[in-house]
Amino acid sequence: MIALAAVRGRAASLAGTFAGLTLGVALIAMALLVHVSAQPRTPQRLAAAPVLVHGPVAPDAAGVGSGVRPWTGSDAAALAGRLAGLPGVAAAVPDRSFYAQLVIGGEPVGDAEDAGAGHGWSSAALGAYPLVEGVAPAAAGQVAADVATGLAVGARTTLLTAGGPAEVIVTGLVGGPGVYVSDAEAARLSPGVPVIGLLLRDGADPAGAAAAARDVATGAVVATGEQRAALEPVQQAKTRWLGTQLLIAMASLAVFVTVFVVASTFALNVAQRRRELGLLRTVGATPRQIRRFVLGEAMLVGAAGGVAGALLGTAAAGPAGGLLVRWGLAEPGLEVRPQLLPVLAAVAVGVGVALVGAYAAGRRAAKVPPMDALREASVEARAMGPGRWLLGGGALLLGGFLAIRTAAAAADERVNSALFAAMALTAAAALLAPVLVPPLVRLVSWPLRGARGAGPMLVRAESLTAARRTAATAAPVIATVGFAVLLSGMVSTMREAYPAGQAAKLAGITVAVPDGTPGLTEAAAGGRAVLPTRVYANGLSIAAFGTATAPVSVAADVADALGVRVGDTLSVVFADGNAERLTIAKLTPDGQVDDDLILPRELVRRHDPSALAGAVIGVDAAAPAGLPGVEVLDAKAYADRESSEDTRLLWLFATVLIALSVGYTGIAVVNTMAMSAESRRPDLAVLRRAGATPRQTLRYAAAEALLVVALGTGLGLAVTIPPLLGMAGGLAEEVGVPVALRLHWPVLVATVLATAAVAVAATLTATRRASAHRSG
Known part of the structure; x- marks a missing residue:
């Protein structure tokens, strides 16, 4: 009850925490819903066959993907003959896939990534692709084309196969994708048969046909329903894997930043409520009760944010799936459907994240002495306790280890290693900030030591006196600048490294x-x-x-x-x-x-x-x-072309994650700045009694906010340089040419300016409100 009343009474100060949790749960729910909906699907060109009989599925020797072991043509024909005689089976169609692409107007048409677009004519029935016009191909040099190509029956064109270009005539048009040749020509181009599709008579039971097929096709796999998705094309699986990586990165970043936001805002909240907590201790509350009180607040805010985030994430999942399709990270036709388990999992994660983020604040709140309720002045306790030193030092050591490991990591592990190193160093900077803030404030304010007026002196003294508050306010700025610089710097460094290495190897070669x-x-x-x-x-x-x-x-x-x-x-x-x-x-x-x-x-x-x-x-x-x-x-053009798609995907990933981290931590910046301004009401009253005008008060507040942004920017840069140096070293070893660390200055400048604008706006708004409240 006390926790519920406290949440109601401090709804304004907890609004930022609620917003951060809501966004985090929404992102997690959205990512889970899209991921669950983007599971392997039966290839559309085989979907009309209720039963598919295929060779054994063999896992990839390198641990990625799988393949279907094919039969020889003669073995497949014999098996298809036995399957065709089963009760309820209308036809057993051996399916062959091979490279085939039509050339229209001198340019190949169709999906440039699909190496299996060619099929024998019989395979058209497996996808229920009807013959719209003309006749089926019956000999070499004849094809049936997709009606969407715009070709007419009787047209002569060029067909590319693995052997090279050949002149063909279009004998028919098909209402579905692909290029179809005669079955005999398909057997020449693709002798092996990985799958045989069973077309059933009207009213036949697929389960019964599958059971009979298992008795005939010894050693083969007989698939029905969703089991047929095992035949998903390799390119489609790769596309889904790329989309999954982005979703995992988004969800991981959401969890980390949510914990970061909740921890920093609850720490500041507890620091501002020392007298309130001391009063509770004075009336008999035990440390355990105080800890449960703070964690109860976190659970209530986490539950409310979880429910709101679940609703928002469910609504956003459909558009997010559409964006993945548009970006080439999901197959067309992806349908995102609301499902209960992913949403409940996201809500549970939200509540758990809120409790984890508030745990340290709860422990600190339990240590507030009862006498703090009698103090008139708000004096900070020691900035660092043993637990904070231990956690901060451990995070620093872990981040340094991961940064060094980044240089020696394999290519497919380097990005994750750098990202985790930056996360650990960001946590270290936030935990150790109360120790780092005083010398940094003195360093930043040193050029202003002789400035006229009391403004610089007041800003400097306020930041040094309230080092813990300044550190808590700077924490989200560290995360905002750090992630933006890290992600954009990784892409900029890799974008330069790979083409340079490739061009150096092929210098002078076409x-x-x-x-x-x-x-x-x-x-x-x-x-x-x-x-x-x-x-x-x-x-x-x-x-x-x-x-x-x-x-x-x-x-x-x-x-x-x-x-x-x-x-x-x-x-x-x-x-x-x-x-x-x-x-x-x-x-x-x-x-x-x-x-x-x-x-x-x-x-x-x-x-x-x-x-x-x-x-x-x-x-x-x-x-x-x-x-x-x-x-x-030439060598340079080839190197740029080879890296262009990877660069596009990297920038896409980086843009999404930068927008996510900057927007996300922007909420924390607004919240902590507003809470910090609210806590300075007594200071504002003293300034006004000393003769400060409202304009001067606002200038002092804005200057302090800019100082916090400067401190956060410096620490944000500091936590990203080691991982980026490790990445540059690893890339240099991989590509064989020197690789320099590259920062993306437009992203850095834009992030800092946006953070400064948000911080100043939030501070000025809260300061005006606090001044008006004091005047009232």
């Missing part, structure tokens, strides 16, 4: 790259470029790469997963379903190359007719420039 296609055809590659494929061995899916005259070599970690060593023989199943016995000639040390398995190029091409090359590097790369889907670049 490179042929795909232009509007997922890879280079054999005609463009000319037998020189590396051919990527996927093979299966010992129950694992392995990324393999064919290079000219290469011995069979395996990455050391993959060799451990396969249980092989140099000289061992390994049975490998290729994309066409056939197996080859290979002798391991070499092990590649971990981290030296990204290739799991190196094979002779000719072997890869023989078993995977649809494999596409990535790029052709060499002084004679201009030879294929006249072919469709090929562009020839």
Whole structure:
């Protein structure tokens, strides 16, 4: 009851905490709802088949993703024949996917990332794509095209396949995506069959058909309903993974900043209520009761913020999913549906975060001595207790360790390591701020020591006397500036490092790259470029790469997963379903190359007719420039192009997180500045009695707010420099050229100016209100 009454009585001072918790829970609820809704889905082109029979799903040897082991064409045909004879089955359709892209007006059309857009004509039925016009392709040189391409029946155009361009005639138009050739041509382009779709007769039970199929398809996987999502395309899984990373980053930042905001505002709240808490101690309240009183306030605010945030997050989840689709981080057609469990989890996190953030303040409140209720002057107790020293020192050591580790971290771990280092150092700066503030105030105010007037002296004395209050007010500024500088600096440093390293390696060399296609055809590659494929061995899916005259070599970690060593023989199943016995000639040390398995190029091409090359590097790369889907670049242009998509995604991630952190901590800046101004009511009264005009009072308040912003900016920069230096060092080691730390000055300046404007506006508003209250 006391906690509820206290919350009601201090609703204005707790408004910022409530707003921060509401936003944090909203972000967590939104991220969870979008993530749950963006789970793997059955590919649309197979959705019309209620039952899918496919080869065993093999996990990736590197621990990322999976693959479906294919059957040979003859084995698939025999299995399809047995499946077609089952009760209720109207047809059993072997599905083949391969690279095929139409060229219209000299430019390839369709999804440049989709290497599986070509199919045999029979596969159109698996997606219920009807023949809108014309007839089905029946021979080589004939295709059925998506009606959305605008082609007419009888039109002649160019079809790109892995072998190169070929002239084809459009015999029919299909009401669905993809390029369809005759089944015989599909078998030539893609000999292996990973999946067979079962089309059922009207009224047939999918569960019964699936049970019968399991008896026939020994060793295969029979999938119905949501189980069919295991056949999700690799590109779609990658897109969902990128979106998930952004959602995880948003939720993690929301949790951290919420704890940070709640801890700083509750600490300031407790500092301002020392006399009130001392009075409670005087009338007999025990330290445990005081602690429960503060935590009760936090629980009430957390519950209210959790409910409000859950409603806001549920409403924002749909638009957020739409933004992910627009940004290319989610597949089109994503439907975000309200679900109870993610929302309840977000509310629980909100309440838990409020309690964690208020715990330290509760412990400090329990130590308020009863005699504080009798004091007329508000004098701060010692700035630092043993617990604060211990936590601050530990956070500082952890942040330093993570910053050093950033320089040695693997490429895929470097960003997270830098982010966690900055989080730890930010927490350290906030915890140690009461010790750091006095010398920093003296340093900042040193040039003004001879300034005329009492203003600079008053601002300096107020900040030094109330070091804990100044530190608590500066804490959200530290987080605001720190995260903005860190995120923008990471992107700026990486944006310069990767192209520079690539350009240095290829100086003076021209490179042929795909232009509007997922890879280079054999005609463009000319037998020189590396051919990527996927093979299966010992129950694992392995990324393999064919290079000219290469011995069979395996990455050391993959060799451990396969249980092989140099000289061992390994049975490998290729994309066409056939197996080859290979002798391991070499092990590649971990981290030296990204290739799991190196094979002779000719072997890869023989078993995977649809494999596409990535790029052709060499002084004679201009030879294929006249072919469709090929562009020839110099070293610098190639390096910039290779990093352009990564840079776009990095800036997208950084922009979202910067906007989130700045907007989020801006709430805390407003709240702490307002609370700080409210606590200076007695000081304002003294200034007015001493002859200060209302304008002078406002100037003193604005100057103090700007001093706090300056202190927070300095500490915010200090906590980001070590992680950024570690990142620059790690990048230099990775790319092989010197990498300088780069700050994004426009973001830094804009963040500082925005924070200063918000802080001054909040301080002036609260000071006017406090002055009016005192006058009244």
